Amino acid sequence: MKVVSVSCGPWHTVAIVETSTIDRKYHNAKSCGKLFTWGDGDKGRLGHVDSKRKLVPTCVSELIDQDFVKVSCGWTLTVALSNRGTVYTMGSSIHGQLGCPRAKDKSINTVLGNLTRQFVKEIACGSHHVAVLTSFGNVYIWGKGANRLLGLGDVRDRNSPVLVESLGDRLVKTIACGLSLTAVICLHKDISLTDQNACSSCKSAFGFTRKKHNCYNCGPLFCNACSSKKAVNAFLAPNKGKLSRVCDSCFNHLWRITEFSNKVKMENRTPRMQLVTNARRVSDERTETESEDQI
Ligand SMILES: [Zn+2]
Ligand SMILES: [Zn+2]
CATH class of the missing domain: 2.130.10.30 (Regulator of chromosome condensation 1/beta-lactamase-inhibitor protein II)
Structure with missing residues (x-):
């Protein structure tokens, strides 16, 4: 045996x-x-x-x-x-x-x-x-x-x-x-060379007028239009409590998690619980700098 x-x-x-x-x-x-x-x-x-x-x-x-x-x-x-x-x-x-x-x-x-x-x-x-x-x-x-x-x-x-x-x-x-x-x-997800030259979502080629931005949650490069939102708890963000740029699909995903955890907190009847909106459009942010767009 x-x-x-x-x-x-x-x-x-x-x-x-x-x-x-x-x-x-x-x-x-x-x-x-x-x-x-x-x-x-x-x-x-x-x-x-x-x-x-x-x-x-x-x-x-x-x-x-x-x-x-x-x-x-x-x-x-x-x-x-x-x-x-x-x-x-x-x-x-x-x-x-x-x-x-x-x-x-x-x-x-x-x-x-x-x-x-x-x-x-x-x-x-x-x-x-x-x-x-x-x-x-x-x-x-x-x-x-x-x-x-x-x-x-x-x-x-x-x-x-x-x-x-x-x-x-x-x-x-x-x-x-x-x-x-x-x-x-x-x-970790692999990033192919093709991903470097074009937006991982809409596939538009990067260039002088279309800049590259990393998604701080999944990693690959996106154009500004496909990564215009910020969210907390992004997986690759140096500070998970801060809002970081993420792609649209990661934004929706992180938003669902935030809603879920807020719901759990509400169910636990935390005193004076307030629903906190943890994500908003980049355009609402006055503190954004170009340097933080690249991981
Ligand atoms: Zn795009
Ligand atoms: Zn992403």
Whole structure:
């Protein structure tokens, strides 16, 4: 037998072990990743019928029909990913980290909600929270929200998967969780030579009368007409709190995020909440200088 993936919590360990089984449909041998757990079984984190500790690796019999590819452990939590892109959780439900609103400790759960009909390709587990990356490049997250580690703009716990909208249309390559933090690695978009000679949006050639301007959110060059607006929180801006020039498509995108976070703040009933308009046309700005147009 071959161990293909392993993960440790503070007091328990989970391994995916490749075993050979007979395919019932095609009657041929195929390898299959089975889940083995051992260590402290408190809160059902080992996925067995009881919560007793196991001194040797023990197969999780309830999930014997699944083929697992990845596993990740939290404090009192085990998260496993099957080859069908389905996420299973077991362990403590105190902060909603099982991803199922009705889940109780000591049960094996299939995470559904917003992940229904999605194919998950990466999982990562913090001490009490879980992040997953889908085949569409979206990051969903749930569990303990303290210190805003879920990236959802507040500190509330979530008991089912929530899309991290602040990542927007970034190309997320992979995700990772620390005990109380979440990290994602995003790919930078390439800029081709053609982009340098013409506006990335309207394709008009740059020249003496049509100057180049970088979008401070996505990077490529645009003409003035296609990048006439400014927004806060632009990804490449040196100061994210300041208004920076962005292309029209990034402006609309950042505007939606601002509206979304304002809505969340309103829902949290912040006292004397004021709707702040964070973006306006460049022409309204008196402080614009030519030097800041090039990144
Ligand atoms: Zn243009
Ligand atoms: Zn842009």
